[in-house]
Amino acid sequence: MYTNIIIQADERGLLFEKGQYKKVLPPGSYRIWKLRSQTVTVVKVTEPFEVKGMELPLFLQDRNLTRELEVVEVSDxxxxxxxxxxxxxxxLTAGRYAFWTVLQRHHVVRADLRNPELGPExxxxxxxxxxxxxxxxxVASYERGYLYYNHVLQRELMPGKYYFWRTGAxxxxxxTIDLRQQQLDLNGQEMMTEDKITLRLNFVCQYRIxxxxxxxxMKAFEEQIYIQLQLVLREYVGTLKLxxxxxxxQEVAAFVLERLNAKSEEYGISFRSAGVKDIILPGEIRDILNTVLLAEKKAQATLITRREETASTRSLLNTAKLMDENKTLYRLKELEFLEKICEKIGTISLSGGSNLLERLNTLLGASAVEATKEA
Structure with missing residues (x-):
């Protein structure tokens, strides 16, 4: 007994007899004898060569088959x-693969995981x-990157995007290190001045790596800078009275900046600026300073008042001397006062036959005579 089987152009047949592989069948028509326990496994040449339940090396001994296959071995x-x-x-991961080369062209690009960075290939x-x-x-445009393999430094990375294989040993x-200008804040630091007054200080400095x-x-890089700044401040504040x-x-900031820049090479940074933000005094000291300030301001106000009074008196004295020496000026001053009086009087009544100017002159003259008599 037999069975007819047709192998298409995009197919190949694998002939087995009693479960053992015999040969490859190219496209065509074949008669398969059942009495010999022959079977045929038909595979597509557009798919990877694979026979379920059987290992690839069993087929690679057939030279006619291997001429139509490309075998790829991928190491661990x-x-x-x-x-x-x-x-x-x-x-493709580690293993052995076989591909038909009849209708398709196959090639592989290998990547060595011992160097996990993707190469230009x-x-x-x-x-x-x-x-x-x-x-x-x-690695951002404001950063520098440093590449490590298993904690061993390899090289410096410039700004850009880098790709690495995840698998492998x-x-x-x-x-990455940020190269932008950064700020270090020292807040609420308790320090003692030379006159034993404890205060709190807020300080800030800018630096760039x-x-x-x-x-x-350096381990704990920012903490070391923080402590160094703290020590320099304590050293300087301890030499000053409140x-x-x-x-x-301002002198505190200049001193701290100078001392920090003296150590800039050790830390690999450049300190750009520094300054005291706030000086926070204890409550009782603050009250004492407020009392002193209030007393100083009152004394200044009293002094200013006395200066103004003295200046006013001196001005009056100078005016009196000028009026005594110059009768015309005295007369003008009388008219000035008369003008001010008239501004506050609604009606003035004059009797007699003389004109208005003569009556006013008489009034002023009489006032002057009365004043002289009283004196």
């Missing part, structure tokens, strides 16, 4: 990008299709 430390007719198809256009296998690390890490490697080599400190806030 590798990944392979599989291309079909120049187009990316899929990613990997087309960046296919990265979105590999997101499960690739990690993306960014080598773990890549990128540490100029040697990123130095900051990476009044001196309140008068010389």
């Amino acid at each position: 430390h590798e990944l392979a990008l599989h291309y079909i007719d120049g187009k990316f198809h899929r990613l 990997i087309d960046k256009a296919i990265i979105p299709r590999l997101h499960a296998y690739i990690s993306v690390l960014d 080598v773990q890549p890490v990128v540490k 100029v040697d990123p490697m130095r900051s990476l080599e 009044d001196e400190l309140l008068r010389s806030k």
Whole structure:
């Protein structure tokens, strides 16, 4: 007994007899004998060569079959990008693969996981299709990056985007350093002046990292700068009395900035500016200073009042001397006062035959005579 089977142009047949592989059948018509326990497995040449339940090496002994196959072996430390007719198809992990070369052209691009960074041979256009296998690390335009493999420094990274394989024994890490100007705030620091007054100080300074490697080599980089600033402030404030400190806030900032820049090379940074934000005094000291300030202001106000009174008296004396020496000026002054009086009087009644100007002159003359008699 037999069975007829037809192998199409895009197919190949794998002939088995009593469960053992015998040969490959090219396209055509075949008679399969059941009495010999023959069977045929038909496979598509547009798909990877694979027979369920059987290992690939069992078929690679057939030279006629291997002439139509391309075998790809991927090591444990590798990944392979599989291309079909120049187009990316899929990613191959460690293992052995076989592809038909009858209707399609196959090639692979290998990636060595011992160097996890994607090389230039990997087309960046296919990265979105590999997101499960690739990690993306960014270095911003204001940063410098440092690449580590298993905690060992490899190189400095300039601003940009970098791609690494996630799988493999080598773990890549990128540490970034911000090169922008940064601010360090020292808030509420209790310090004692030379005259044993405890106060709280708020201080601020701006700095910029100029040697990123130095900051990476130091543990708790920002904490060390903070402590250094704190020590410099305590050193300077402890040499001043409270009044001196309140008068010389700018000098404190200049001293601290100078001392910090003396250590800038050690930290790999450049201190740009510094300043005292606030000086917070204890309640009782603040009350005492307010009392002193109030007393000073009252004394200043009294002094100013006395100066004004003295100036006013001196002005009156000078005016009197001028009027005594100059009768015309005296007369003008009388007219000035008469004008002021008239502004406040609604009606003036004069009797007699003389004109208005003569009557006013008589009035002023009589007033002058009465004043002389009284004197």
